[in-house]
Amino acid sequence: MQLIKKIITKIKSGMLQEMYEETKWMYTYAKKYKFAILFYILLGVITTLMGLGSSVGSKYLIDAVTGQDKGNIALIAIFIIAMGLFSIGVNAISTMISARINIKVNNEIQAEVYDKILVADWISMKEFHSGDLLNRLNGDVNTVASSILGWIPSLVTRSVQFIGVLAIILYYDPTMAVIALASAPVMLIVSKTLMKKMRDYNKKMRQVSSEVMSFNEESFQNIQSVKAFDLIGFFSNRLRSVQKNYKDVYLDYNKFSVYTSSFMSVVGLFVSYACFGWGVYRLWTGHITFGTMTLFVQLSGQVSSSFKSLVSLVPSAISATTSAGRIMEFFKIKNESKIDDDKAELIQSNTMGKGLRIELDDVEFAYDDTKTVFKHANVQAEPGQIVALVGPSGEGKTTMVRLLLGLINVKSGNAIIKDVNGIKCNISASTRRFFAYVPQGNTIFSGTVADNMRMVKPDATDEEICEALKAACAYDFVHKLSDGINSKVGERGGGFSEGQAQRLSIARALLRKSPILLLDEATSALDVFTERQVLRNIMNMGYARTCIVTTHRPSVLTMCDKVYKIDSGSVTDIDEVEVNKLIKDF
Incomplete structure (x- = not known):
């Protein structure tokens, strides 16, 4: 009980509270398309289950071919092919639904932000550079719109994949399931530790991106004056200075991403090798068949990658909520006054x-x-x-x-x-x-x-x-x-x-x-x-x-x-x- 209270208190303060409010704002738009999103999630779950079914089917196919199982080879092969073709069809439908929802949400948020800018208090809006406005209106809105369809559906489908893979491994070999889960606590601790740093980097990247756009937009607006005063060299040098600032922040963020990603990959690789080694040992001792070994090779990589995918949703969520926060700044500005x-x-x-x-x-x-x-x-x-x-x-x-x-x-x-x-x-x-x-x-x-x-x-x-x-x-x-x-x-x-x-x-x-x-x-x-x-x-x-x-x-x-x-x-x-x-x- 104390632990739950501690978690709630933490959510209600600081960065997590900000992210919670930003997420709540984002999903006011998702509600309008909830049935389409639910259908999209259902298709994702079906695709995931069909992939798992194909993996299990390959086990029985190999066992049938090697004579360790008397299953019908042709029937199993038809099942695997049918799963593959059906998965392609479902993916095509999902892609079309995704595009339709994404453009609708993007246009809706963009129109509301644009309208808000037009009716916002004039003095307050003077604090924003026009280039920054354009960056928020386009870049940030696009990030938010994409995440509305990408984040929750991805969370559901990847969770289903992770649970499904784990359940299959657990059914055939509980020990391997424990080995496959070895990376989970490490990844959770790392993601929790790095969350604040990820958010800070996202804010910096948005800021320097706005600075580049602001500089370009302003210099093009005044290109006649730039030419008239023979300032081409001056502005060319200023662009490179702005670009250098962007490059420094981008490379710093890239270095941080590479280090964290590499660490996660090493942990995942270690788990995959451990699972593979355990499978070889079980095959050598005659406890499993070649088909089961093939299934383990497929699933050991999947369980690690699916969990890694779940963890990777953290930076995606941070990026989306950071963009949402930048957009929400407009909606906090009071509208211009209409009296009488x-x-x-x-x-x-x-x-x-x-x-x-x-x-x-x-x-x-x-x-x-x-x-x-x-x-x-x-x-x-x-x-x-x-x-x-x-x-x-x-x-x-x-x-x-x-x-x-x-x-x-x-x-x-x-x-x-x-x-x-x-x-x-x-x-x-x-x-x-x-x-x-x-x-x-x-x-x-x-x-x-x-x-x-x-x-x-x-x-x-x-x-x-x-x-x-x-x-x-x-x-x-x-x-x-x-x-x-x-x-x-x-x-x-x-x-x-x-x-x-x-x-x-x-x-x-x-x-x-x-x-x-x-x-x-x-x-x-x-x-x-x-x-x-x-x-x-x-x-x-x-x-x-x-x-x-x-x-x-x-x-x-x-x-x-x-x-x-x-x-x-x-x-x-x-x-x-x-x-x-x-x-x-x-």
Whole structure:
């Protein structure tokens, strides 16, 4: 009783508790396919039993051939062949079932992880590098999905094989069964001792793998800058440094695996030789037949290998639970906050198209305790207005945009949108439906021009797309393409200049016809004439729109109804005199 309590206490603490929780999480997915998995296990057990039956059949065949048994040779041979053919058929069915379940589980976990990443708290997710996200989304998910079908079925089938082999040997020679089991306590002690080390190595391997993927992904994203600054040699050397770190960890893990595997193999080899020697002795003394000796030769290796296979499930389980733990980290992150979702629904159904007002009243925000980005910030923007946010780099313009988009939430004060009926709704992820956003830089995806446009409005007609392109001053260059709006676009807008890509992004935002348009340095790659023309078109589309722009360029400020200066934590509504001074000083 005390021993059981001690085991339970150990499971509930430290590494074993972590593995238990991770295993429990993994098998929430296995439950959904329990009947298919049970059928798969049944087929595995049948295959194992048929293999054992063939081994026993070979004993009687040899005894019949040598005249030590008067069995029907032809019948025994047919039985062995039938077992072999049937085993091939069962294996084929098992493989198809395995592939079907594996891909379903893999896709299900991957989709859930992907969805979780999309709705997770924005600040928390910034802690993960995109390369690490990709590694977890693909590598770790694949490991978990494979183990769901591989671990428990393997445990059952290998246990059946081990027990079956042991039972046959025990039936024919109890002493040999004892010899065959000699490796069991050694292997159990070794696996228990090395479990923590295996888990540590698995974590290190996952980490360095993520580092390699992160480096490659980031360098390919910025390959133009790498070439422009003639940094090819620098990045090539950095890759080799990252590879060296991966190599050192991998070889260290490989050395550990080789040592432990070699030790296990030596123990298994010793047991096999001991069983073989005992069988030769029994045959020499006339206690067994040649058929029984053949059976012992087959089974002595099987009993050791089957037990070794059971022990080898430990590193497989550690690898799977390590990957599960890395995936579970995402599900521990809180989702982005959705405040006043019912009010947002009401505004969307009753007042869309009539314009929305933005009010920030005495707002304070800080990413951490070391620096306050805003303090006592007040901003108002009305439908039909262009409101500019200006100020030095790094002082909070982009943070203000994130706040308006509900990616971050105010620490104190009020940030609301208000409709024409006076309904107020706190700004959060719920109010993002009212915004169209154009960030600085290239945000065009691979596909066609039309594909990019229809991301925000899947049912948009070609005419609506062309109208948005015209408003963004993008129609002229798109129209000249060989396939017009159906022309192919490369990754990150490949084939278009920065200015063209920006206009396509603006057109996509306009197609959505959202009541609030956020342009975060979104016209920085346009010439002054095009920039002003785009803004005029935006405000003359016959749609009650509130437009907020962040800019370093004062050329657009004369078109704005309000200009707010963000500097040193304060947000100030500046007058026409200061606007003119900004334009003059530029």
